[in-house]
Amino acid sequence: MTRARSQRDNRRTFFGMGLLTAVVLSAVPVQAQEADIANAELVCPVDTPEADVVGRLRALSLDLRGTPASLEEIAAFDGLDDAAVAELEDRFVEEWLTSDAFAQRVVRRHRSLLWPNLSQIEFSTRTVGVDGRGIVFRTDGNIQETYRGMRGATCLDEPARYDTEGNVVTTPDAGARREGWVMVRPFWDPSTPVKVCAFDAQDALTADDGADCSSETGGGRRGCGCGPDLRWCLRSNDQTLVRNAMLEDLDRRVAANVVEDESYLDLLTGNRAFVNGPLAHFWRHLTKIPRFVRMEPSAVDVQTLPTDLAFSAAADWRELRLDDRHSGVLTSPAFLLRFQSDRARANRYYNAFLCQPFQPPAGGIEIVTGAAAEPDLQARAGCKYCHAVLEPAAAHWGRFTEYGAGMLSPTFYPAVRDDCRRCALNGSGCSDDCNRFYVTKAQTEADRQWLGTFRPYVFLGAEHVRNIEAGPRLLVRSSVVDGRLQRCVARSTAEWLLGRPLGSNEDSFVDELTRGFEDDDFRYRALVKRILQSELYRRVR
Amino acid sequence: MLQSAFIRFILLSSVSALSIATTGCGPSAPASASAAPTSSSPAAQAPARQSASSWLSGVLAPFETAMPTSGAGLTHRVSGIAGSVFGVPGTAQVVDVVTVDTVDGHPDLAPPPVVAPTIEAPSRSRRRMDLSQLDAAFKSATGGITWDEAGKNQWEALAPTLGKPDFLTTTEEDLTPSPLFQKFMNDAARKVCADLFTRELSTPPARRVFFVDVGPDESSDRAGARLDANLTRLLLRFHGSDVRGAEAQGHLDGWRWLYLTAEHLETPRAAWSAVCVALIEHPDFFTY
Incomplete structure (x- = not known):
């Protein structure tokens, strides 16, 4: 081949690349092209993507500790040769990975996966305030009218009197029948007695009609008050303390997993939890009271709570071991109350930990006339595109109350309950439990076969029934077996640290990380270290 | 870049x-x-x-x-x-x-042969710090001072405005260096530099973090090579940018020019203030 012909071929090759080449080159600056620019001397040189040791240290420190490397840490590299630099850098990375600051970075990262926010939850329907005279009184609902016959009426500023039967004596006053106050050592500060209106301070456990005074129902009875030590009534700030405690429990579970260098699977399947004073008080006394959310039957055995943890001990955190029905953060109250339906819980898990969002195909889902007659979403045309997978996945949370964080044991909530089926069939009034957790109304003929059935079982295939009893642990383990969980965690962690989504051409990098993650027994710290020490991370654009 | x-x-x-x-x-x-x-002419009908x-x-x-x-x-x-x-x-x-x-x-008509471009290996993306990193970066650079107004940390107060998610209405953190972000960085730079200078002036030279090699009112003529030494130190402190080596030659030119220009117009102290603000507003401060 002559030289001229060779050159011509080369030139044609260039033309073949055309605009595509230009686009690729624009995204990937190339040093060789600088010579082609007529005014190259006026154009800023392109930085090399290889970060120097100081730049690398700054990035590593910001990613691992959330703060730049200190001048002292940078100075430690002065005068070192390449081998010594690599060794010292590795030592710093190892040290930073074991720091609390790194655990907090991982906590922050997991907030973006678990979306914790409980601002919409009211943790007590019974609230108290202090009036201008320094007397504590209940502020919730119409309770003042129930106690004193007039809306907004509080007690007199005098000691309460009782008749011979122990009933509170009231005095007619400005249209209301008012009582005096009693001194109470409140749960939030037992060392300082406070004046409390006598009706509000009642500590009876049951009302005259037998209603449980610690429940939401009992809260409206005249014979029920705030209970012993005012334990069933919260001040407005106390709500915040409980709310923050639930959120911090979640954070602490994540942090502990990192600090202890445990398997990441433990974070999703373990039974570790944390309580502080306000949270322990909540589990002991307030699970029947929250408005609109169902925390009963309690998911936490109160016998396991530390007995010496007072409400005021908001900074005193203790570790708890829950029973084996729990599944790490996926059954934490913060997660269950943030994602209140089983479908929402499964959806979040699929998005955050399997990188598998439920979304319609390109072009949308076909609308089929008459499909709505099919009550089973797993079979209904259109719906089944997602629900054939979502329903069995959601069933893993079947033993945890929807719109709440209670736990429904199979002992008291079997697959079919005769009393619920009976009341559904004969039309007699069904209990609250039946109406909440069992099918008591049939919308279609197909629904009738499910009357009296525990809701998570409805339309569930026989092969998926075990999902309910095995809980989210089974879901996590099955996604480990098929490799989706570790691959998603590896990918999303890499994307977090690299600051960009990984392309399909980088699948081999994800494969390599996934294998490493498995080899390292799913330890998150080891995964992060692999990413930080990759060539990919050492280059920056 | x-x-x-x-x-x-x-x-x-x-x-x-x-x-x-x-x-x-x-x-x-x-x-x-x-x-x-033309497209309508007969000749245009026979491109094949x-x-x-x-x-x-x-x-x-x-x-x-x-x-x-x-x-x-x-x-x-x-x-x-x-x-x-x-x-x-x-x-x-x-x-x-x-x-x-x-x-x-x-x-x-083919162009002259070109060297086949080398496709650059993939890398991580330079990205903006999140608000807690930014808060830490301010404290790290200034020796503890961050952006606060009336004792209230502004990175926390303005977090929702600056894109920190509440995980209810927003679930993804906005890390774009948006005009709004730049505006607040501008505010932060001026406030933090003012606070830093106030502290520096009441601090013994040995414990200063900004005026280490030069005094706040020392002219460039008098400071001589110490001007570059101070700028070098500040670039390391604020940007994590090491310009001490021979390979970094020229990296200081822009900063020196900024200082000298500002000094030419104002006082040395005002010039250092300009440098301080510029250091914070520079992308190398809030990206990594």
Whole structure:
């Protein structure tokens, strides 16, 4: 081949690349092209993507500790040769990975996966305030009218009197029948007695009609008050303390997993939890009271709570071991109350930990006339595109109350309950439990076969029934077996640290990380270290 | 760096697009060339029989006698063709700007061979710090001072405005260096630098973090080489940028120029204030 012909071929090759080449080159600056620019001397040189040791240290420190490397840490590299630099850098990375600051970075990262926010939850329907005279009184609902016959009426500023039967004596006053106050050592500060209106301070456990005074129902009875030590009534700030405690429990579970260098699977399947004073008080006394959310039957055995943890001990955190029905953060109250339906819980898990969002195909889902007659979403045309997978996945949370964080044991909530089926069939009034957790109304003929059935079982295939009893642990383990969980965690962690989504051409990098993650027994710290020490991370654009 | 990449994109896109135009691969040359058939003309109906390059050869034929056989580069050739073929008024003269190697009697319009580009290996993305990193970066650079107003940390107070998610209405953190972010960085830089200078002036020189090698009121004439030493130290402290080595030669020029210009107009202290604000507003401070 002559030289001229060779050159011509080369030139044609260039033309073949055309605009595509230009686009690729624009995204990937190339040093060789600088010579082609007529005014190259006026154009800023392109930085090399290889970060120097100081730049690398700054990035590593910001990613691992959330703060730049200190001048002292940078100075430690002065005068070192390449081998010594690599060794010292590795030592710093190892040290930073074991720091609390790194655990907090991982906590922050997991907030973006678990979306914790409980601002919409009211943790007590019974609230108290202090009036201008320094007397504590209940502020919730119409309770003042129930106690004193007039809306907004509080007690007199005098000691309460009782008749011979122990009933509170009231005095007619400005249209209301008012009582005096009693001194109470409140749960939030037992060392300082406070004046409390006598009706509000009642500590009876049951009302005259037998209603449980610690429940939401009992809260409206005249014979029920705030209970012993005012334990069933919260001040407005106390709500915040409980709310923050639930959120911090979640954070602490994540942090502990990192600090202890445990398997990441433990974070999703373990039974570790944390309580502080306000949270322990909540589990002991307030699970029947929250408005609109169902925390009963309690998911936490109160016998396991530390007995010496007072409400005021908001900074005193203790570790708890829950029973084996729990599944790490996926059954934490913060997660269950943030994602209140089983479908929402499964959806979040699929998005955050399997990188598998439920979304319609390109072009949308076909609308089929008459499909709505099919009550089973797993079979209904259109719906089944997602629900054939979502329903069995959601069933893993079947033993945890929807719109709440209670736990429904199979002992008291079997697959079919005769009393619920009976009341559904004969039309007699069904209990609250039946109406909440069992099918008591049939919308279609197909629904009738499910009357009296525990809701998570409805339309569930026989092969998926075990999902309910095995809980989210089974879901996590099955996604480990098929490799989706570790691959998603590896990918999303890499994307977090690299600051960009990984392309399909980088699948081999994800494969390599996934294998490493498995080899390292799913330890998150080891995964992060692999990413930080990759060539990919050492280059920056 | 990003600007450079963008300029490179514009240049390369232009060069490639125009290269294609000269060979007839692009749509613009035939459509707008004065000697080219219009889309409605009979000649335009027979493109299949006449390749684009041979068409362009025809267009260029009248110029060939005036064309040199070597010399001008690709860019010049393109501008010459654009001026003559595209019919720009007053430029329709023959210019000897095209290098043509004849092959079998026909001009070869292919560009000179280029070195095959090396595709750069993938890398991580330079990204903006999140608000807690930014808060820490301020404290780290200033020795504990961050942006606060009346004792209230503004990175926390303004977190929702600056894109920190509440995980109820927003679930993703906005890390774009948006105009709003830049505006608050501007506010932060001025406040933090003012606070820093107040503290520095009441701190013994040995414990200062900003005025380490020079005094706040020391002119550049008097400071001499200590000016560069202080700037070098500040770049390391604020940007994590090590310009001490020979390979970093020239990296200090812009900063020195900024200081000297500000000093020329104002006092040394005002010049250092300008440097402080610029250090914080520079992308190297809030990205990594």
